[in-house]
Amino acid sequence: MFSKFQNHLVSGFPFLVEKKLFLAVSGGLDSMVLLHLVQQLPYEIAVLHCNFQLRGLESFDDRDFVQQYCDENNIKVFITQFDTEAFAKDYKLSTQVAARELRYSWFYELLETEKFDYILTAHHADDNLETFIINLTRGTGLDGLTGIPEQNDKIIRPLLPFSRDEILQYAEENNIEWREDSSNASNKYLRNKIRHDLIPVLKEINPNFLNAFQKTQSFLQESQEMVEDASIMIYQQVAKEEGEDIHFDLNQLKKLPNYKSYLYQWLNEFGFLAWNDIYDLVEGQSGKQIFAEEFRLLKNRETLILSPFSGANESEEYQITEKDSEVNFPLKLKLCQVDDITIDSNKAIFVDAEKIRFPLVLRKWNEGDAFHPFGMQGKSKKVSKLFKDEKLSLIEKEKTWILCSDNQIVWVIGIRQDERFKIEKTTNRILKIELQ
Structure with missing residues (x-):
């Protein structure tokens, strides 16, 4: 696995050479294997560990385990802890979403203050499959089926081509110690239910299911690239950028047999959710508008106007x-x-x-x-x-x-x-x- 991992970094992420890398390490199997692999390569690294205080003393034992490993291997480590449940309650988030918000906010803060370049996380092929199924059950577009990206801004996931079985085998062969998260055994969370109940059935039907899934996802990603290329070409014909606003020519838009798909592609990143209302807006009355948290879409005669929206007080003088x-x-x-x-x-x-x-x-x-x-x-x-x-x-x-x-x-x-x-x-x- 080491040779395969090394080749994957060289071919997929050549820009990491001479960069300073953070590794997100929970103490679990996946992140400890990632740390062991990267230690053998000529990268300047440091470890990030978050204590979310969700599992009592077990969370603090994970922290101590990561700290001890880094001390023994002369690796710089940054550790923080969060009152995750209080944060989730205050901002009306699920515990998992709250933990993700806290984790990545802290990650990006340290990138800035410590002058590091990238963060490596230990997401792998099975994580990708679970995410695909979660998105599928909730209803999603093509974006939700193309999986976890190998790179998202400063976050890099170099283990995505590797299965959980490969990672476990590598850990056993190299006598790597890790901490078991007791919550992984519970079906309280949807991801665990999919992991324990659904995926074993799929692998029983087809023992090569994970490889088949990766091929399918590769085809979906290629399709997504084609969609993006077409979207850019049509955007240049239909849209006109005027300052902070974008004007969509409805006369041109309505000539397209599948204009709803283009609207979704263009507007999805702006936080809109009421898609049926947006599609109705095309034929709607002039002056009608739909709001996202920070943007507004207005029907103005034969134009849709996308503009930033602020609830600021306009009565100031x-x-x-x-x-x-x-x-x-x-x-x-x-x-x-x-x-x-x-x-x-x-x-x-x-x-x-x-x-x-x-x-x-x-x-x-x-x-x-x-x-x-x-x-x-x-x-x-x-x-x-x-x-x-x-x-x-x-x-x-x-x-x-x-x-x-x-x-x-x-x-x-x-x-x-x-x-x-x-x-x-x-x-x-x-x-x-x-x-x-």
Whole structure:
């Protein structure tokens, strides 16, 4: 197994040479074999161990076992402990999910503080099979059937090609000691039930089942790569990125016979869950929207607009004093006195400085806001009507800021200046306000 493992690292992960590697070691069979294998190779390593305090004294015995092994082998070790059950309760998570959140958060923190490059974990082929079956029973797309990735960002799983039987045989041949996790014998957890009850039946039906599964998963991964390639090509035809937003052309999208699959591929990573609602949105009424935790999908005429969503308070106001020549938040504005007017875009306005009353106020627009649009000879108009005339989407409306002087609108920023502050023949001082 050692030669096979060494060749796998050289061919699959050549970039690990001269890198600093953490090994996640629980003290169990898989992680102790991983540690033993990597010890024989010319890598700079250190060990990470988490005590989740879920099995009483047994958890602390695991900690002491890992500590003793590292001391005897002159390996640097980092150990932490978590009140996992309290964390799970506070954040309404399952114990297993809570442990994973705590573990990987700590892993990435140490990567940063200790200046290490990667973390190796001991997931193997049987773990991959169990994950596949779990995802299958819960209902999943192709992503859920392609298995545990060998590399996910800084996490590397070099034992994935190896079975539990191979790992056990290597441990016995090399007299490797390990700690048995008593919870692995219980069917309390779904993974254990699959491990103890279902997989033995599958292997009884086909003694070569694990190899057959690995071939199947390889085919699924190739199919997934084809899907991703097609998704990228179609995305370039249908989607247009505008700042932080993505606009999907529904006229182009609906020409595709399987557009729902493309939408899933594009939107899945943004945390959306209500897929039937999203598919209905394509034919839905303009103005309807669907929310994920941090993103929103809006139907705007013949476009779907994906944009970041924040529940932040939009009623805040920001003051601009007479001394301010620049504003950097929430928008970037530049204020300066000039001698001439050079209007070349809607990104700047020129106003009579003597008509302005400081401090100016920068705020989001409100329903009922009205102003006197430049060029309309003093006629009043609601800002909402301006938005309608400009055919702004809901998202564009929400992003629009208003600049006010003494409760009067000076500028619907980036769209229209107010007539009341315009330059006239009697103007002595011209103030230029520019959106950067």
